[in-house]
Amino acid sequence: MADSNGLRVQVLELDQATVISPVGDVDLSRSPTLRAHLRDALDAAPHRLVVDLEGVEYMDSSGVATLVEAMQIARRSNTRLVLCGMNQRVRSVFEIARLDRVFLIVPTLDAAMDDDQA
Amino acid sequence: MTPEPQVSIKLASNPLYLCGARELVSSVARRLGFADEACCQIALAVDEALANIIRHGYDRRADGPIWVKIYPCDRAGRPICPDTESDPECGGLRIVIEDEARQVDPTSIQSRNLDEIRPGGLGVHIIRQVMDEARYERRADAGMRLILVKRLPAGVPSISSLGSPAARHQQRV
Numbered sequence: 502m503a504d505s506n507g508l509r510v511q512v513l514e515l516d517q518a519t520v521i522s523p524v525g526d527v528d529l530s531r532s533p534t535l536r537a538h539l540r541d542a543l544d545a546a547p548h549r550l551v552v553d554l555e556g557v558e559y560m561d562s563s564g565v566a567t568l569v570e571a572m573q574i575a576r577r578s579n580t581r582l583v584l585c586g587m588n589q590r591v592r593s594v595f596e597i598a599r600l601d602r603v604f605l606i607v608p609t610l611d612a613a614m615d616d617d618q619a
Numbered sequence: 620m621t622p623e624p625q626v627s628i629k630l631a632s633n634p635l636y637l638c639g640a641r642e643l644v645s646s647v648a649r650r651l652g653f654a655d656e657a658c659c660q661i662a663l664a665v666d667e668a669l670a671n672i673i674r675h676g677y678d679r680r681a682d683g684p685i686w687v688k689i690y691p692c693d694r695a696g697r698p699i700c701p702d703t704e705s706d707p708e709c710g711g712l713r714i715v716i717e718d719e720a721r722q723v724d725p726t727s728i729q730s731r732n733l734d735e736i737r738p739g740g741l742g743v744h745i746i747r748q749v750m751d752e753a754r755y756e757r758r759a760d761a762g763m764r765l766i767l768v769k770r771l772p773a774g775v776p777s778i779s780s781l782g783s784p785a786a787r788h789q790q791r792v
Contacts, residue, residue: 526638528638528641529634529637529666529670529674530633530634530635530637559663561663561666561667561670562667562739566738566739566741567738569736569737569738570738572736573736573737589656590656593659594663594745597744597745597748598733598744599733600736603736
């Protein structure tokens with residue numbers, strides 16, 4: 502589903518996990534869409550919430566802020582939040598903000614769904 | 620005489636147009652000799668600056684003017700005038716972002732404490748981490764000005780033929 506600003510967000514609800522996969526650049530115009538999907542997913546308090554960023558070419562601090570907010574909500578509801586599929590451009594924003602060691606970040610969706618790796 | 624910007628755009632304070640500014644800045648930086656990673660980071664810094672103007676300067680009004688002006692510069696960050704016969708070598712990029720939004724004390728624009736994990740407030744930190752120089756000023760009439768400088772790494776071949784066709788011909792002869 503794409504919103505009027507062009508950010509498509511796929512949501513996959515599995516037994517023990519919800520996977521959110523945004524596609525597109527996440528900047529100030531589009532981060533509200535991602536935020537809304539994250540909040541909807543977290544309202545259901547899944548055991549695990551995976552945000553697959555493989556489809557995200559670019560993210561600025563507004564996108565990062567939505568994920569920080571999601572992390573705070575997830576902690577309160579004992580949901581495990583995992584990020585995966587980051588390209589180096591997106592990862593560098595987390596590194597500059599020193600958030601790369603705060604989030605659980607794994608390379609792939611498979612790793613994100615694996616209890617041993619995430 | 621202060622050189623004119625080589626690229627100058629005016630955009631409305633609508634987040635929808637941030638992508639255009641990013642693409643422009645990234646493309647110009649690449650053409651001036653910056654590597655891909657640096658181009659991405661320069662675009663990010665400009666994006667963060669524009670987003671701050673939209674959110675904090677214009678309180679999310681979508682109709683405020685913002686100007687982005689791009690100058691090739693020497694290694695000291697001074698704009699280069701491409702019409703001089705000396706054909707100055709480009710040492711980097713100078714980007715000036717101006718608005719007519721709320722004026723604030725430039726010294727109050729600071730990075731926040733990153734040990735505090737909370738959403739938001741990362742823009743100024745990112746700008747200062749990415750760019751070699753970032754200076755905020757009050758404009759004389761209204762709004763603010765942000766001057767950003769990013770130098771090309773030493774030893775990287777730069778686009779030196781910024782001068783006139785005659786200067787470039789002289790180089791080839």
